[in-house]
Amino acid sequence: MDHTEEFLVFGATGQQGGAVARALKAKGKKVRAFVRNPESTKSKALAAEGISLAIGDLFDPASIDRAMVRISGVFSVQTSSPAGEISDAQEVVQGKAIADSAVRQGVRHLIYSSGGAAGKGPTGMGHFDSKSEIEAYVQSLPMISTITRPASFMEMMLLPGMGLPQGEFTFFMRPDQSMQMIALIDLGRINAEILMAPDRYAGKIIELASASVTGKDLERAFTKAAGRPIAYKRFSEELLANNAFLNRLAELLDSGLLAGRADLSALDKVFGHLTSLEEWLGGAGKPLFEAALNREGTEVALR
Template sequence: MQQSLEFLVFGATGQQGGAVARALKARGETVRAFVRDAQSHKARALAEQGIKLVVGDLFDRASIERAMQGVDRVFSVQTSSPSGLVSDEQEVMQGKAIADSAVAANVEFIVYSSGGAAGKGLTGMGHFDSKSQIEEHIRGLPIAATITRPASFMEMMLLPGMGLNTGVFTFFMHRDQPMQMIALNDLGRINAEILCHPERYAGQALELSGQSITGKDLECAFSLAAGHPIRYQRFSEELLAGNVFLRKLTELVDNGVVAGIADIPALEREFGPMLTLKEWLAGAGKAPFDAALNMATADIALR
């Protein structure tokens, strides 16, 4: 009988880590979640699902090392600087600390969730280039590792300020320009599958996406889900001229670095069918979409 494995998930109260922790638990695995506050709503929700909480802080190396004791496999993801919670340098420090602690604790396998823009040369945007630095560090360590590079999350489109509640949705692509996206549920189950099978995936860097979507696709899917027309438009030139962050990000979409290069048919052969935007809007995305649709117009920020 195979010995039970112990999985440690970082970022478990966030989007990616939470999806991976839930997917591992759904497979019947033993899961630890690294959390700062065991009494937070999201941490308690994990505990209610039978996930063990280990309290620590990514700025405290000793707490990371304690959490690693007895762990077989690790999922590593860090907060990026656009959150306003860390600098790019701190993200790199935390990513390296997790990997180094895994080596010190004789962890057999680590999956590092990077980003779709990483590993393709310098972008000039710190929160992308930081991930390339962490990738390079992990590749130099004596530990079996897989790097996953997710495309943009479908959930990201429901952030406040994109205009769903005005009937005009604003995003990065031109109307006929494709951009790859993935639903968090797919991201969670794929990373869980990789964590459970290092013999298949160690040493690889995998681009992850579920669907290639144009602005017109968004317009059709959002209009259908809303039950009334939602017009799509790209961020205006005036907005981009006055917002350096959005302008640089849009340039990386235009030159293909952030648009996504995943081989989606190959991913589906390996990991099974991916959620389309329409399917996601009818399932896991329905409640947050309805909330964004009905948000008070005073909350509009990016128009």
């Protein structure tokens, strides 16, 4: 392996990119993070961990080109419309801009981090269909690429408004319905492994998840972790009727599309032990879970 090999990670001040950048760093790799603001607390934390910063903006292709110089592998992720900053069309522009720049700069390999609902036909959700479009574009380019499709993040369950302070937890699945989820720590290390073995994963599309979880599993695990009863309920019909976004997600779960198609035993064999819900609650998820239990407020902030 080339000892000068360096990886460029987009979204490194965010959830996915942060996990990937840190996993690469933990494996002794040189990592460059593409950041908008080098003075932000999160950028400074990356720099303090020995990750170099390339300053730019996804709307500025020249800044992406500058960041790509002498890079061998890229982790590409974009925000999506539910986060409120960009439209679905802009997500596509950004995803394509990274891929185009990687080709221009002769980067050897790129991972495009998509989503579990992508690549399976139109979904009626703009931020899923945008990912299908970026996937197809990336695959059409003259460059080695891998598409990873992460399931819903376990971390997302602990956003405000799911009822934990009131001793309940409301989410998408019915009590006996399962949905795959991924712990960000697994997302980080699996994508890092893929970046480190580009030939092995060239041209592959890999659905990523850590565990398959039902509503009852959540009730059991959350009750144990909280040390007091946490009752599980699916989002109420009333909430779903008044929230088209959540309603469509629930429909996609019912139709099987959002339930997840990752082959958990194959992932475990290839990438090593996957984090179970209980392990996550006792590890990386513990501070988040405790904060969510003690948080005020009930507004649903899912995205």
